[in-house]
Amino acid sequence: MLVPCYGHLIFNDTCPFWLKDLPVLQAIILRSNNFYGPISPPDQCPLAFPELRIVGMSDNKFTGSLPSNYFVNARASSSLQIDEDGALYMGDYSFPYGYRYHDTIDLQYKGLEVKQGKVFTSFATFDISGNKLQGEIPESVGLLKSLIELNLSNNAFTGRIPLSLANVTELESLDLSNNQLSGTIPNGLKSLSFLAHINVSHNKLKGEIPQGTQIISQPKSSFEGNAELCGLPLEQSCFRTKAPPMQQLPEQEKEEPVLNWKAAAIGYGPGLFLGLLIGQVIASYKPEWLPKITGLYKRRNP
CATH class of the missing domain: 1.10.12 (Lyase 2-enoyl-coa Hydratase; Chain  A, domain 2)
Structure with missing residues (x-):
């Protein structure tokens, strides 16, 4: 089941947690509205949508933080297996006379807006960019094995980039830009062979950029805005040495x-x-x- 809420109608409400009563909900698109308040349940419980694979809540006014166990119950996104009923696509509904219907979803993928006519059941994305969320990114995000896109950009997240992201082996697009993240970029990210797009610009990151093929092939704009970050593809070397200035005698x-x-x-x-x-x-x-x-x-x- 898909729940799209976007277009010319502007919703002004809190996050619809009542949707958890829909046990087979696979995708929820609430982007470009006036939703506000916390994005996590009031009791700080994990995400209550076990079959949810696509989350599109970008460009709203959500606030608060994500609890450390937020992604623990995301069963569908934690598995790479096809549904038990054998369906290949989300919204793969059968009608009389053999006609099959597929919902169309507008997604933002790798920084671009994409219209998806057929979405594989193994496809998983999480986009909450353009809000006012803060706090640390929970390590439980590493449980989302089938996640191919994670977009947390344009928020106020702090702390370090989770080391557990190295476990999201299907990840193709990672956007953490325009936050207040600190520390170094996890070295494990260079082992993500499908990572075609990464953007960590305009944070407070430092140290050497992991020198993996998928990372150093990115444009330098993906890493700019971090004063203490060095290494390719940036021009700032991590091995620069400065000779002490000669003291001039009076x-x-x-x-x-x-x-x-x-x-x-x-x-x-x-x-x-x-x-x-x-x-x-x-x-x-x-x-x-x-x-x-x-x-x-x-x-x-x-």
Whole structure:
């Protein structure tokens, strides 16, 4: 069962938690309305829609946070198996004379608006972008094994990017941009081989971007707005070194060695000249006392 609530009608209400009475609800599209209040049940229980695979609640006025166990009961999104009745598509309704009907859903996927005529039952997306949600992203999001898109952008989420996202092996699109997330980008994200679109721009992330093929092939705009983030595809290197600036000596200290050298040169020159002059006089003029001193020295030292 699908519940689309979008178009020219603008709904102004709280989140319709009463829909949990629909046990086979597979998709709920409430985007671009004036829904407000918390997106989690008032008693902070897990998401109460076990068969829900598509959540589109973007561009509303939802507030509050997601409890840590929010995704625990999302049974359908936690499995990669086809429904027990063998249906391949959501809304695969059979009518007399063999006619089959498929609902059409407008989705936002990889930053683009896409009209889906047939949606596989294994297809799972979660889009609550463009609201006023805050708090940490719960680690229980890692239980959504069949999730192919997660869009939490344009909110006020804080804390770290959940390490458990590395367990969402089918993930193709991840948008966490324009929040207040901190810490590093989990290294496990580089192992997500289907991740074709990632955007973590305009947060408070730091450290090196994981150097996986799927990540470094993204445009640098997907990582901009994080002052302490470095590594490809950004131009900012993580291995830059800065030599300490040379300390400039005061003018007085720089001139002192020069002055000392000049003083030494002035004293050394005349002394050397006087010594050579005395030696020359002694060599050319032999006074009478010189042989006497030399003979006395020889008698004492035969």
